[in-house]
Amino acid sequence: MSALRDRGITFEEYDFPGLTTVNGLVERDDMRAAWFKDSEGNIRCLAQSVGR
Template sequence: MTGLRGRGITFEEYDFPGLRTVNGVAEGEGMRAAWFKDSEGNILCVSQRVGA
């Protein structure tokens, strides 16, 4: 994420029941995810499995 931020990407922040981001990252149920908008305004997601 540091590399993407260095290129001007701004990660979305969310605070919904069951989904909250901290510094652009949501964690839960063995996954990490972050969302950002592309140049056309589409919301894109990057995710990673964590743990086992």
């Protein structure tokens, strides 16, 4: 994420019941995810499965 931030990407912050981002990132169960807007204003998600 730091490399993307260095290129000007701003990650979205959310605070919903059961889903709260911290520094643009949410970690739940066996996944991590972050959302950002592309140049057209669409919201994109990056997700990663993590083994625990």
